[in-house]
Every structure is written in structure tokens, then in C-alpha cells.
Amino acid sequence: MNAAPRCAGADPCALLREDLRDFAGYRSARSEALQGRIWLNANESPWANAGDAEGALRRYPDPQPTALRAALAELYGCAPEELLVGRGSDEGIDLLVRALCRPGADAILVTSPTFGMYAVSARLHGTAVVDVPLRDTVEGFACDFDAVAAAALARPVKLVFLCSPGNPSGTLLPLDGIVALARRLEGRALVVVDEAYLDFAQAPSAVDAIPEQPNLAVLRTLSKAHALAAARIGCVVAAPGLVDALRRCQAPYPLPAACVAQALAALARPARAATAARAGATVREREALAARLAALPGVRRVYPSRANFLLVRFADAQAAFERLLAAGVVVRDMRAAPALGDALRISLGTPAQNAAALAALAGAAA
Numbered sequence: 558m559n560a561a562p563r564c565a566g567a568d569p570c571a572l573l574r575e576d577l578r579d580f581a582g583y584r585s586a587r588s589e590a591l592q593g594r595i596w597l598n599a600n601e602s603p604w605a606n607a608g609d610a611e612g613a614l615r616r617y618p619d620p621q622p623t624a625l626r627a628a629l630a631e632l633y634g635c636a637p638e639e640l641l642v643g644r645g646s647d648e649g650i651d652l653l654v655r656a657l658c659r660p661g662a663d664a665i666l667v668t669s670p671t672f673g674m675y676a677v678s679a680r681l682h683g684t685a686v687v688d689v690p691l692r693d694t695v696e697g698f699a700c701d702f703d704a705v706a707a708a709a710l711a712r713p714v715k716l717v718f719l720c721s722p723g724n725p726s727g728t729l730l731p732l733d734g735i736v737a738l739a740r741r742l743e744g745r746a747l748v749v750v751d752e753a754y755l756d757f758a759q760a761p762s763a764v765d766a767i768p769e770q771p772n773l774a775v776l777r778t779l780s781k782a783h784a785l786a787a788a789r790i791g792c793v794v795a796a797p798g799l800v801d802a803l804r805r806c807q808a809p810y811p812l813p814a815a816c817v818a819q820a821l822a823a824l825a826r827p828a829r830a831a832t833a834a835r836a837g838a839t840v841r842e843r844e845a846l847a848a849r850l851a852a853l854p855g856v857r858r859v860y861p862s863r864a865n866f867l868l869v870r871f872a873d874a875q876a877a878f879e880r881l882l883a884a885g886v887v888v889r890d891m892r893a894a895p896a897l898g899d900a901l902r903i904s905l906g907t908p909a910q911n912a913a914a915l916a917a918l919a920g921a922a923a
């Protein structure tokens with residue numbers, strides 16, 4: 558019987574829902590540490606499916622595959638015990654909300670405009686959302702850390718979601734500001750840094766600060782720079798006790814074996830080098846496209862971006878959107894987001910795709 562580890566003091570496990578602190582979760586057949594030759598404990602089929610020639614899918618998969626956990630830990634610069642692999646970082650967001658927030662009582666804090674899943678997970682869990690909007694400055698969107706700290710301390714906020722680089726803001730938040738915020742919220746809230754786009758920022762990760770400031774957690778994903786969105790592989794990096802607690806809240810077998818195999822192939826040396834080269838090329842495309850867009854007459858503003866997209870304000874966003882669609886180019890309409898009533902978000906594509914988007918917009922401006 559593996560009892561839930563006890564946590565105390567500044568340990569971030571003190572932030573877990575009190576009613577879940579001793580929760581052991583589901584004891585799957587795979588989680589029992591037993592040895593044997595003939596496995597008759599999980600009601601699996603003894604025969605492979607005729608469509609699964611290798612029999613690779615006959616058994617339930619490892620809940621946290623050791624090789625994948627090790628490869629991701631190496632990639633993100635942490636120990637394997639500090640990393641939980643899940644079904645995309647979307648699952649990490651959901652697990653954090655469920656494990657830390659009491660429905661109907663606690664709250665999360667977001668800084669709009671930001672990624673929509675934080676509020677969706679909170680809403681599904683009966684958890685209030687406190688918004689401290691980013692400030693729109695001459696340098697781009699910026700986080701007001703003092704306002705975030707004050708709002709978090711004034712309400713029962715258990716989770717502060719910071720997105721860096723931000724989606725859709727494109728802003729990279731200063732690491733010292735993030736760590737100082739976590740220090741101010743110690744014992745009160747976990748500061749979660751969503752680094753889905755950090756591969757395009759060529760900047761250090763908040764992962765390095767977790768050992769000294771364990772009420773920090775980081776989300777990473779293989780969906781963007783690693784081009785593996787359909788495999789649904791993402792992770793939470795956090796203090797080991799918190800990772801164990803999140804694991805106990807997770808579905809028994811979150812990772813399909815075929816996706817794990819794909820992820821391992823994508824993290825092998827040659828593939829990783831190609832991924833890094835592509836991210837570098839995307840960064841160069843981003844800077845070139847930003848400059849060309851900013852020179853178009855119908856463009857009001859191109860925000861500086863450290864991610865693989867550009868947030869652009871237009872004099873007539875509807876006309877720009879339609880002009881792009883008429884050329885077969887689909888971009889993200891941001892006009893429903895707070896403070897982005899004239900904005901579109903354009904993901905960086907191949908050089909030819911980016912040129913097509915630019916040509917469509919240049920035509921619209923003419």
C-alpha cells in the first residue's frame with residue numbers, strides 16, 4: 558500500500574484540497590508492484606486483435622512510462638519525479654484546478670487576454686475566475702505583478718495562471734517577476750507558468766526556480782514546436798509531492814501506448830535537432846512577417862511576439878479576415894476576446910504560407 562506522502566510547512570502540498578490530502582486515487586492493475594510470468598490480473602485479452610499484428614496494444618499501458626518521463630525530464634531540465642506526463646497540457650490545467658480548488662469556494666486567477674482553457678476548467682469545476690488584465694503598453698502587453706498579488710491575496714485564489722510567452726499576447730514575462738510573485742503568494746497559492754510557446758522564445762524556463770520556490774509549477778507541451786498536437790503529450794513540472802498528488806487525481810491510463818511511442822521517437826536526438834532548427838526558422842519568419850505587416854496601411858499594430866504567432870490589430874479586422882479567407886487563409890479571429898475588438902491572431906506557417914497571408918492582406922490594403 559503506497560500511502561499518500563505527508564506534506565507540511567512551505568511544501569506546496571499544503572495547497573491541495575484538504576479532502577484530497579489522503580486520497581489514494583484508483584488502484585489500477587498496472588500500479589500494483591507485482592512480479593510474475595502469467596498476467597491474469599487486469600481482465601485483458603490473452604490474444605492480440607487481428608488488426609494489431611504486433612500485439613502492441615493488448616495490455617493496458619504504463620500510467621507514467623519511465624522512458625518518456627526520463628526523456629521529457631531531460632528536455633525540460635528537471636528530475637523525473639518533478640514531472641507528470643498527461644494528455645496534453647490541457648489535462649495538466651484540469652488536474653491542477655481539481656486538486657487545489659474546492660468547488661464553490663476557491664478561485665483561480667488569470668490575466669486576460671489569455672488562453673481560454675484555464676477559465677473553462679475552472680467553470681467546469683465550479684471555481685470562480687478572478688481576472689487581472691494585462692496592461693497594453695507601448696512595448697506590448699505586460700503583467701502587473703503587484704495587481705496580481707493584491708487580487709490573489711484579497712480572494713481565496715489557489716492558482717495563478719501566467720502564460721509566458723502569452724497566448725494571444727505574445728509577451729514573455731520576466732522570470733524575476735514570476736518568482737517574486739510566487740514568493741509573495743507562498744502558503745496561499747500555486748503560480749502556474751504555461752510555457753507552451755517557450756521553444757520559440759529562446760529564453761530560460763521557470764523550471765529552474767521550482768526547487769527554491771516550490772509553489773511554482775510549469776506546463777510544457779509537445780503540441781506546438783514539437784509538431785505532435787495529435788499525440789496529446791504535455792506535462793506538469795512541479796515539486797515531487799505535488800506531482801504525486803496530481804497523479805492520484807489523474808485517469809488510470811492517461812497515455813495511449815501508440816502516442817508514447819511517437820513521443821519517444823520525436824525526442825530522439827536527430828528529431829530533436831530538427832525541431833530546434835525549425836523553431837529557429839519560425840522565429841526568423843516571425844520577425845520578417847511582423848516587419849512586413851507593420852508596414853501595411855490597414856494594420857494598426859503588430860504586437861511583439863516571442864511565440865509562433867503574431868497578434869495584429871487592423872483598421873478593419875472584418876475586411877482583413879474576409880480577405881484572408883477569400884485567399885484560403887484561415888486565421889484566428891480574436892475580436893470576442895476582452896480588449897481585442899480589432900485583432901486577429903496569425904500563426905506562423907511555412908515561408909510560402911506566410912507569404913500567401915501577407916499577399917492577401919497587402920491586396921486588402923491596396
Ligand SMILES: *Cc1c(COP(=O)(O)O)cnc(C)c1O
Pocket residue numbers: 644645646647648672720724751753777778779780781786789790791
Ligand atoms: C496550445 C496551448 C496549450 C495546449 O497544449 P496541449 O498540450 O495541446 O493540451 C496550452 N497552453 C497554451 C497557452 C496553448 O496555447
